[in-house]
Amino acid sequence: MSAFDQLVQHSKKVSNFKHLAAISGWDQATVMPSGGNQARSEAMAELSVHIHQLMTAPQLGEWFDKAQQEELSNEQQAALRELKREWQQATVLPEDLVQAKSLAGSKCEHAWRKQRVDNDWQGFEANWSEVVNLSQQEAQIRAEANGLTRYDAMLDLYEPGTNSASLDVLFADVKTWLPSLIDQVIDQQSSLELVSPTGQFHRATQKQLGMEVMQLLQFDFEHGRLDESVHPFCGGVPTDVRITTRYDESEFVQSLMGIVHETGHARYEQGLPKAWAGTPAGEARSMGIHESQSLFFEMQVARSEAFIGHLARLAQKHFAEHDPSLMSRTNLQRLYTQVKKDFIRVDADELTYPAHVILRYEIEKALINGEIKHTDVPELWDNKMQAYLGLSTKDNYRNGCMQDIHWTDGAFGYFPSYTLGAMYAAQFMAAMKKTVDVDGAIESGELSPIFNWLSSNIWQKGSLLNTDNLVEQATGEKLNASFFKQHLMSRYL
């Protein structure tokens, strides 16, 4: 067996254990009774250790050396590049740093759940200090290993091939037009009448409605499920993708669009190249590209006039006892495009969302690069919230820098993916429209032409291309913010 084949076989073995981790994690988040949590957590920790041992097995170094001498096809070379990337990321950190960060992160995250409610910055800061410190050490080691700046080395974990120099350009562009656009849209929307949901929307009915919309979006129910969890997610494995939502019985619009979003993630997973299943080449390209698919479904497809027409029709069918004016196409469209300056990222609308992300990016970049201290964060946050959204978070940590889970366990470098995803999605749609009658497909309810384009340009590529090549081959140019701007202008003005 060639060294390359040995690496692939080993990767599939690791993937089998990751499969079990994904299913046990899904179970824990959806159906596990609370009393099962401790034993489950121990079992999953044991599995993590085993997976880490496999991923850093001593024979891998030699196999990589040999494989690089072997004659490989272009695809195999790409697969080898991704295998090596994963291996280097797993091996570059010393074990004691990995453990220390994991411990500090768990402790900080656990305490944060209460500290956030209590607006307790002092308590949080005491734990977070260590998380930041260890993350800086991690960034330093990763930076030395691959010759990047410290923040870029962290960014590389989520967005391989992207760096802060490119992000600075993209986000600087956005900052020139976003704040004034937000003001203009809010002003314009202030005169619109809006019917808000009242009464009860049964969860079972919401689920039925959601599943019909998933069918419209051609979710493959032979290879996936819809369930409930406190925090919606897309999990499982490509042959069995598990998406979740949460239902609020006082309205249906949130869970419905949440299901559309997760369906986008799910179809990417379901559409990944089977030939490379169980290896990194058969996985999603990056967090940003993953988010581009969920946001393509949510923002580009489902918030279009034509698709909202479908949602209106289906909602009226399922909620026939409710006021139909709530579910008119016009009213649903207004509900789904309402813009509001507010504190909380996860509740933000399409237009203000990038402001939340750019603020976090600027702060975490300075923090990881060692240009600011973690104690500087609240004031910086306040300044930037004032500048981008005109809101003060002074002494309001809970709705300020303590609102997100990401920083509590040191996932620095993740936030840009959200806005990169929105930008990619807009650029993909613009490219798709050159060859596909997108509006006609949505109007007809037969969306295959859209999915065929995504499948051949994005899903089927897995990680066989680097991100820049993926985007260039799909759209003819590198990522730039102009399509995103154009999309927002035409939707909101």
Place this chain on the structure above:
Amino acid sequence: MSAFDQLVQHSKKVSNFKHLAAISGWDQATVMPSGGNQARSEAMAELSVHIHQLMTAPQLGEWFDKAQQEELSNEQQAALRELKREWQQATVLPEDLVQAKSLAGSKCEHAWRKQRVDNDWQGFEANWSEVVNLSQQEAQIRAEANGLTRYDAMLDLYEPGTNSASLDVLFADVKTWLPSLIDQVIDQQSSLELVSPTGQFHRATQKQLGMEVMQLLQFDFEHGRLDESVHPFCGGVPTDVRITTRYDESEFVQSLMGIVHETGHARYEQGLPKAWAGTPAGEARSMGIHESQSLFFEMQVARSEAFIGHLARLAQKHFAEHDPSLMSRTNLQRLYTQVKKDFIRVDADELTYPAHVILRYEIEKALINGEIKHTDVPELWDNKMQAYLGLSTKDNYRNGCMQDIHWTDGAFGYFPSYTLGAMYAAQFMAAMKKTVDVDGAIESGELSPIFNWLSSNIWQKGSLLNTDNLVEQATGEKLNASFFKQHLMSRYL
């Protein structure tokens, strides 16, 4: 760390991986979409290999040698005995035999699913021949290792400490009175009027009813769930026990009693000693003792007049739109104690069930001991069915020797557990009644005194006692068939 502690720590590691196997298996049987099956089976096979490697790790032999020299408490000695038993069972077979049997078993079982429908003995026999052959080899190796006869070495896998000499005595006893008792009861029941279910019994309502009965039986929903699967089972782990049932909407009596049965299994698991969790000493004593708990719930408690009164009341509440005479106490009692000579073990009633088991026991014992050939089985089956239940299975393989899954993959030695369970259950009830007002507890609906007895005499013992000691300490004597006979006489005559 002492060698004993090392063994315990290693066992808990293995147990963590078994936890993941249990949950993935539950998922596969209950919620997994069909398209996920291949990747899941591969992941679970990988996990099995890993578990087997851990259980046969080379350092264990030395640890066992050392541990046997260490000063251990009585409980620790018992725990060490069970650890060693498990280790020996895992290590005694050569790898190639394990793999060959697993392969032949999978092939035979897979083909059997269709062959049984087709009544295709020739086709089945061709595959089964190899399964029997490999099982005989397995029995031979196990017999040499522990000085038992071949069949007893297989029996030991499911019923440690039991042997065919004792089973011969127990079953010979049963055979003296069971056939005539069956005839007498059938004759007596022929004049009884019976209201059969008609109309539709919605699965959601059946589930609600089932969950209320589980509450009456004090199932701990903080540490377990009820779900649906094609073949009902009790799975999961002691901190998170997953029971399943299947619903037939044309009636409710089967699923309801099925839920009671699995709840018995579940409460045993939930009640196992936490101090030994993750080691064999903290596991169920044997398959027969496990079945004794499910049958205690199903046959001893739930088919009592008083408990059927509760079932009648709850059924009438949930199925208020149905004919109440169906759900009268008397009618439910008649439905739940109807005796009928028939071909299929899994559909058999309490009274004819032992005949099905004894028949299988006698055949598999002769087969594994090499006294008969596998091609002799159909004729032997027919002879014994004629003798015990007056039915011919000539040329009727599908309802004869091809009806069970157990033999298809070589699980020889398992069948006796069913009837041992029924006998243990009867003996436990007789003993319990000496100190507990069982009828009063059931009548009142507050069943704690019953569960307290089971908990302290059975559940909390795990595998810390051998089976004989467990039964003697709980009931004052060794297992014998008289309590079972007495129970059947007083219920059915």
